[in-house]
Amino acid sequence: MTAFRLAPAVVDAFPDTLIAVVTATGLRGHEPWPDTTAALAELERQLADGTWQPADEHDPRIEAWHTAYRSFGTNPRRVRPSVDALGRRLAKKGSLPRVNPAVDSYNAVSVRHGLPAGAFDLDHVTGDVEIRHADGTEEFTPLGEPGTIERPRPGEIVYADTTSVLTRHWNHRDAHRTRVTEDSTRVAFVLETLRATRDGHLLRTAAHALRDLLAQHAEQTAVRYLDPARPGVAA
Numbered sequence: 001m002t003a004f005r006l007a008p009a010v011v012d013a014f015p016d017t018l019i020a021v022v023t024a025t026g027l028r029g030h031e032p033w034p035d036t037t038a039a040l041a042e043l044e045r046q047l048a049d050g051t052w053q054p055a056d057e058h059d060p061r062i063e064a065w066h067t068a069y070r071s072f073g074t075n076p077r078r079v080r081p082s083v084d085a086l087g088r089r090l091a092k093k094g095s096l097p098r099v100n101p102a103v104d105s106y107n108a109v110s111v112r113h114g115l116p117a118g119a120f121d122l123d124h125v126t127g128d129v130e131i132r133h134a135d136g137t138e139e140f141t142p143l144g145e146p147g148t149i150e151r152p153r154p155g156e157i158v159y160a161d162t163t164s165v166l167t168r169h170w171n172h173r174d175a176h177r178t179r180v181t182e183d184s185t186r187v188a189f190v191l192e193t194l195r196a197t198r199d200g201h202l203l204r205t206a207a208h209a210l211r212d213l214l215a216q217h218a219e220q221t222a223v224r225y226l227d228p229a230r231p232g233v234a235a
Contacts, residue, residue: 002122002188006231007132010157014068018196019131019226020207022189023122023235024102026219029182033101036213039108044095054087055114061202062087064194065116065171072133072155074169082171083116100182105213106189113206115199116171116192120159121184122235124177127162129188129235131170131226134158140165141176188235189214196227 004021011017046052055062057077062084069076076084086107090096096107102119110117120129136154141164152158152168159166166175171192180187191206193199207223215221224233 002235003128011228020191024214024218028217036105061114109210119180119189120178122186
């Protein structure tokens with residue numbers, strides 16, 4: 001069983017962090033997911049008729065991530081938090097990408113609630129996953145670029161397992177090795193906030209919304225939380 005852990009230095013730097021880890025086993029990614037399809041279509045419809053718009057960089061939920069990125073040396077307007085980039089894409093194009101049902105599900109929940117989200121195929125994770133500061137020796141291969149190797153800068157916050165980095169800049173981009181595809185059957189999804197005191201209820205609502213989308217197409221699902229009081233959970 002894979003454990004997810006918040007490193008003590010990350011807890012010290014971001015003491016109001018709350019991360020939901022939503023796990024799904026026995027996922028069936030090749031069948032239709034009508035509720036996910038409907039959730040994406042509803043977001044796009046509401047954007048088109050002006051009744052809703054995605055959070056932008058002036059929203060407190062996004063501003064918190066911009067501040068965090070700057071604290072570890074990343075320019076958030078050049079390298080944007082995932083939810084910021086996804087919302088901007090939706091606002092510009094009027095639609096969200098269709099990747100596969102599992103990825104589409106967390107994208108829909110992420111944009112709807114203004115919270116960063118990601119996912120890891122647990123069958124390709126080695127050892128445990130830690131959210132920590134990079135030391136500059138790690139390797140990262142970006143999603144969709146299997147021949148590329150990057151080295152995160154020292155101090156940058158990353159998700160990492162015992163082999164390499166799984167996300168850069170905390171939640172900007174996922175790694176190719178642990179990408180979620182239609183064939184993934186054992187997946188851990190994450191939703192994050194740096195302002196649990198203010199937005200913890202929103203994160204919990206989002207986590208259960210994601211679980212509801214997944215549960216119809218999985219043998220088993222669960223939601224667990226990481227925070228300074230509980231810095232480690234098994235996925």
